[in-house]
Amino acid sequence: MRHSARLSPVIVGVLAALLLAVGAAISAPAFAQERSGQAPASDLTISVSKSDVSTLTGETFTFTSEIANSGSSATPPLIANLAFVAIDHSTYVDPEDWSPQRTLSVAPIAAGSSAILTWTVKPVLKGDVAVYVVVLPEPPALAGAGPLAASPAIPVHVEEHRTLDPGGVLPVVLAVPGVLALAFAGLRVARSRR
Amino acid sequence: MTSLSRSEPAPQSLAPATSGGWTVVAAQELRDLWLSARGPIIVLVFSLLLSLLTYLAATNKELNIIDQKDTVNLVMQITLGIGVAVSLLFSADAVSGERERETLESLLLTPVPRRQIALGKLLAAASIWPVMVVVAIPYVWALKGGASLFANAVVAGFVVGSLLTAAFGSLGLIVSIFSNSNRLSLALTFFVFVVLLAPTQLPLSGWFGDLIVKINPVTAGSSFLDNVVVKGHGWGQESALLLAPVLAAIIATSVAFLIAGRLRLQRGIDR
Amino acid sequence: MDPVRNPEDITNTAGSVDAARVVLSVDRISRSFGRLVAVRDLSFEAAPGEIIGLLGPNGAGKTTAIRVLSTILPPTRGSFTLGGIPHTRPGAIRQQIGVLPESAGYPLHMTGGEFLRYHARLFGHPARGAREVAASLLSEVGLAERASSPISTYSRGMRQRLGVARALVNAPKVIFLDEPTLGLDPAGQRQMLGLIREIAGHRGATVILSTHFLDEVEEVCSRVLILNRGEVIAEGSVADIKRRAAPRTARVHVPPESHDVALSALSQAEGVTSADSIDAERGWLTATFDSAWLDQRRKDGRNSAIRALTDAEVLILSFELEGGRLSDAFLSLTEEGQK
Numbered sequence: 001m002r003h004s005a006r007l008s009p010v011i012v013g014v015l016a017a018l019l020l021a022v023g024a025a026i027s028a029p030a031f032a033q034e035r036s037g038q039a040p041a042s043d044l045t046i047s048v049s050k051s052d053v054s055t056l057t058g059e060t061f062t063f064t065s066e067i068a069n070s071g072s073s074a075t076p077p078l079i080a081n082l083a084f085v086a087i088d089h090s091t092y093v094d095p096e097d098w099s100p101q102r103t104l105s106v107a108p109i110a111a112g113s114s115a116i117l118t119w120t121v122k123p124v125l126k127g128d129v130a131v132y133v134v135v136l137p138e139p140p141a142l143a144g145a146g147p148l149a150a151s152p153a154i155p156v157h158v159e160e161h162r163t164l165d166p167g168g169v170l171p172v173v174l175a176v177p178g179v180l181a182l183a184f185a186g187l188r189v190a191r192s193r194r
Numbered sequence: 195m196t197s198l199s200r201s202e203p204a205p206q207s208l209a210p211a212t213s214g215g216w217t218v219v220a221a222q223e224l225r226d227l228w229l230s231a232r233g234p235i236i237v238l239v240f241s242l243l244l245s246l247l248t249y250l251a252a253t254n255k256e257l258n259i260i261d262q263k264d265t266v267n268l269v270m271q272i273t274l275g276i277g278v279a280v281s282l283l284f285s286a287d288a289v290s291g292e293r294e295r296e297t298l299e300s301l302l303l304t305p306v307p308r309r310q311i312a313l314g315k316l317l318a319a320a321s322i323w324p325v326m327v328v329v330a331i332p333y334v335w336a337l338k339g340g341a342s343l344f345a346n347a348v349v350a351g352f353v354v355g356s357l358l359t360a361a362f363g364s365l366g367l368i369v370s371i372f373s374n375s376n377r378l379s380l381a382l383t384f385f386v387f388v389v390l391l392a393p394t395q396l397p398l399s400g401w402f403g404d405l406i407v408k409i410n411p412v413t414a415g416s417s418f419l420d421n422v423v424v425k426g427h428g429w430g431q432e433s434a435l436l437l438a439p440v441l442a443a444i445i446a447t448s449v450a451f452l453i454a455g456r457l458r459l460q461r462g463i464d465r
Numbered sequence: 466m467d468p469v470r471n472p473e474d475i476t477n478t479a480g481s482v483d484a485a486r487v488v489l490s491v492d493r494i495s496r497s498f499g500r501l502v503a504v505r506d507l508s509f510e511a512a513p514g515e516i517i518g519l520l521g522p523n524g525a526g527k528t529t530a531i532r533v534l535s536t537i538l539p540p541t542r543g544s545f546t547l548g549g550i551p552h553t554r555p556g557a558i559r560q561q562i563g564v565l566p567e568s569a570g571y572p573l574h575m576t577g578g579e580f581l582r583y584h585a586r587l588f589g590h591p592a593r594g595a596r597e598v599a600a601s602l603l604s605e606v607g608l609a610e611r612a613s614s615p616i617s618t619y620s621r622g623m624r625q626r627l628g629v630a631r632a633l634v635n636a637p638k639v640i641f642l643d644e645p646t647l648g649l650d651p652a653g654q655r656q657m658l659g660l661i662r663e664i665a666g667h668r669g670a671t672v673i674l675s676t677h678f679l680d681e682v683e684e685v686c687s688r689v690l691i692l693n694r695g696e697v698i699a700e701g702s703v704a705d706i707k708r709r710a711a712p713r714t715a716r717v718h719v720p721p722e723s724h725d726v727a728l729s730a731l732s733q734a735e736g737v738t739s740a741d742s743i744d745a746e747r748g749w750l751t752a753t754f755d756s757a758w759l760d761q762r763r764k765d766g767r768n769s770a771i772r773a774l775t776d777a778e779v780l781i782l783s784f785e786l787e788g789g790r791l792s793d794a795f796l797s798l799t800e801e802g803q804k
Binding site: 215218219222226230295296297299300301302303304305306307458459464 | 532535536537538539556557559560562564566568569570571572574575583584586587588589631
């Protein structure tokens with residue numbers, strides 16, 4: 001009875017450390033990742049190769065995005081998504097029409113390394129659009145991943161490109177009805193003469 | 195003063211046009227259609243429509259709004275719809291139109307069997323279809339889909355369109371035989387075609403949607419063309435979709451020729 | 466004597482058809498449309514070169530009869546043969562006949578030449594032969610100069626002539642003409658009747674002419690069938706029907722004071738079946754003659770009536786013979802039929 005009256009200071013210290021560790025594990029998933037060796041999204045920075053673009057409808061332009069891992073461990077596999085936002089509040093942007101590359105997969109980036117992605121954009125409507133890249137971790141790391149990493153937005157100003165001969169079809173478009181009209185007119189004249 | 199000279203007796207060897215009568219009827223109907231304004235105007239308007247469509251499609255293709263295969267498919271689908279519809283309207287005029295113009299009796303007084311009269315008229319009405327395909331060819335080529343896409347689209351479109359032309363042309367003839375009014379036979383036949391065409395514009399899914407697509411010869415033919423041209427599927431893979439158009443062509447044509455043999459001056463058939 | 470009701474009462478004196486020369490033989494043809502009997506028990510025979518008039522009021526069944534005999538309509542009962550071909554072979558029969566239908570329409574966009582060439586080809590002429598036949602026929606009917614004109618520019622008379630030409634395209638044995646002069650002016654009618662005479666005379670074809678114009682029948686027909694309500698009510702030569710079917714009467718004008726004496730004298734005159742007063746105050750009477758007695762006498766019989774009046778010392782102010790026209794016979798027969 002004399003030994004249980006007071007807890008040993010050593011035991012109290014060990015219990016406190018355990019409690020702290022459990023609490024940290026619950027509240028700080030990054031610590032768990034750190035324990036498995038993966039860098040959080042907050043350690044990723046994305047830069048783009050263009051600051052602004054002026055172009056015409058139908059004209060393709062490309063840019064690169066560099067995803068740098070400034071963390072101390074490698075990232076999980078990532079998904080990079082190309083996003084479009086109409087900043088003139090009127091242009092309708094369907095991402096599928098503007099780029100064949102909606103998303104790209106990125107292999108884990110080692111600590112201190114970077115990955116470079118190339119994007120192709122072909123504006124189909126005139127207007128002002130902001131283009132940027134967002135990076136997400138692939139599942140299962142996506143769950144509880146925290147804020148995503150995003151690149152700066154590239155303002156893209158698109159003017160309408162007018163062509164009289166899209167795809168080179170103009171000669172056929174004009175010639176077929178013309179030839180038919182001439183042929184039938186000729187036939188009528190020949191018949192009326194006969 | 196008119197007078198009749200003493201005429202030579204009719205040559206005994208005057209072969210009645212019983213076996214080749216349909217060629218005479220077809221030749222005359224083709225002349226009426228293509229040497230008058232009717233056929234040429236229709237084809238010219240069709241080519242203007244295709245010109246507009248092709249220009250717009252090419253513009254959109256430049257912008258990647260639609261794919262190259264989609265543009266080719268679009269041109270062929272439009273050609274199919276218009277070609278079959280126009281053929282159908284001409285065949286619906288075949289008998290009821292003659293009744294209204296009071297020219298049917300003269301035709302029935304010839305020794306040409308009724309079936310051959312009907313066959314000749316049906317062939318002339320169906321001639322619209324291949325002409326429209328020929329007109330569509332330069333447009334399909336101009337969309338620069340490549341030789342294999344071009345050939346596949348044209349051949350598939352021609353096959354589907356021929357089956358549907360046979361089916362609906364025969365339907366038009368059947369309705370025409372039973373109608374005294376040309377307006378009624380044109381309206382009724384066109385209505386049936388539109389009703390069968392409508393599902394191509396609806397999103398059909400599930401087992402019921404699949405069933406509709408497969409049993410309706412128009413949706414089946416359109417889907418066949420779509421899958422072969424756009425999705426690049428093989429003919430064998432999509433052959434089930436040709437079943438409805440083939441059956442429709444066989445059944446409609448058989449019924450048409452069965453009743454054409456009993457064609458009569460007033461609407462209906464001899465019992 | 467009753468007007469002729471039974472076709473057998475008329476001996477086919479003018480139209481006696483030698484069995485060996487019969488080109489069209491019709492045996493009790495009937496055609497019904499539901500409960501309506503449009504033609505009932507039509508029977509007759511025709512020889513080459515005859516022009517047989519098919520006479521009757523509207524709705525008598527003339528067009529239906531022609532449509533049955535031209536194979537447009539199948540008979541409900543009965544049979545017929547044409548050129549030895551039974552009616553059960555309509556295609557073969559059509560090869561032997563030509564028809565000008567009553568309501569014949571024409572493809573207005575075609576020229577007259579194109580139209581005839583087309584039908585010549587349908588009847589089996591080869592292409593070159595069809596051109597020659599068409600040119601020849603257009604010339605014969607007086608349309609050679611309009612051969613290249615669209616039918617839409619043809620007058621009614623020209624279209625009828627074109628129709629006749631079409632009916633001749635296969636040099637037929639029998640030609641059916643349904644109301645060929647309908648809508649034509651007198652000159653056009655005259656032309657058409659001339660054509661009909663020449664078709665029968667020069668080509669040796671049998672012509673079945675359906676019409677309700679009695680003067681046409683009198684002018685060109687050798688025999689007449691009178692139809693009423695689908696039945697034949699009289700058949701025979703024009704003269705026979707005029708003689709037998711139409712009662713002959715005389716309209717007599719005498720001084721009013723001689724009226725009664727005249728009435729008595731006429732009643733007793735030979736060949737007079739009855740005498741009646743029309744207007745005693747003014748002296749008008751009528752005498753009806755015995756048709757059979759007239760036939761025997763081969764005279765109009767007025768001599769006996771006049772002799773009776775003169776014997777009775779009655780002054781004859783006027784003596785008019787009435788009746789004896791085909792129109793009288795027609796009206797008499799059809800009115801009887803409607804009673």
